[in-house]
Amino acid sequence: WHSGYYLTFFNEFIVMNFEREFSSIWSKSAKVVRWKEYPAYHTITTILGWSYVHFFLPHCFLPFPLLFASRYMPVYTSLLYTHYLFFLGWLVWGQVVRAWLMGENTDTRVQ
Numbered sequence: 001w002h003s004g005y006y007l008t009f010f011n012e013f014i015v016m017n018f019e020r021e022f023s024s025i026w027s028k029s030a031k032v033v034r035w036k037e038y039p040a041y042h043t044i045t046t047i048l049g050w051s052y053v054h055f056f057l058p059h060c061f062l063p064f065p066l067l068f069a070s071r072y073m074p075v076y077t078s079l080l081y082t083h084y085l086f087f088l089g090w091l092v093w094g095q096v097v098r099a100w101l102m103g104e105n106t107d108t109r110v111q
Contacts (some may be wrong), residue, residue, distance in 0.1 A: 003068060004072055005064060007063040008060065008061060008064040011060035011087075012060065015060055018087050021094060022097075025098050029102055031100075031101055034104075043104040045082065
């Protein structure tokens with residue numbers, strides 16, 4: 001087993017954690033329900049989804065084909081660890097997103 005294998009699964013874990021929490025908030029937000037009434041909703045969410053898939057997810061799989069830290073760490077350094085800032089940063093900026101999206105809900109508990 002090479003270190004890239006373990007790091008890839010760690011990356012998968014933080015991505016799945018983010019997606020589960022964000023999906024829960026998004027699906028229960030009264031704001032989002034209101035936004036869905038606008039014709040631009042589909043276009044905007046499609047662009048944001050495409051951007052997420054193409055600019056954040058590929059970074060998570062880099063360690064697997066590169067195998068060893070001596071190969072994938074320079075790549076992550078050149079990318080400024082963007083995916084870790086995004087996904088691990090969710091612990092902080094996620095609270096702001098939750099407060100903003102759930103602000104109009106009468107019951108703000110998110111499971």
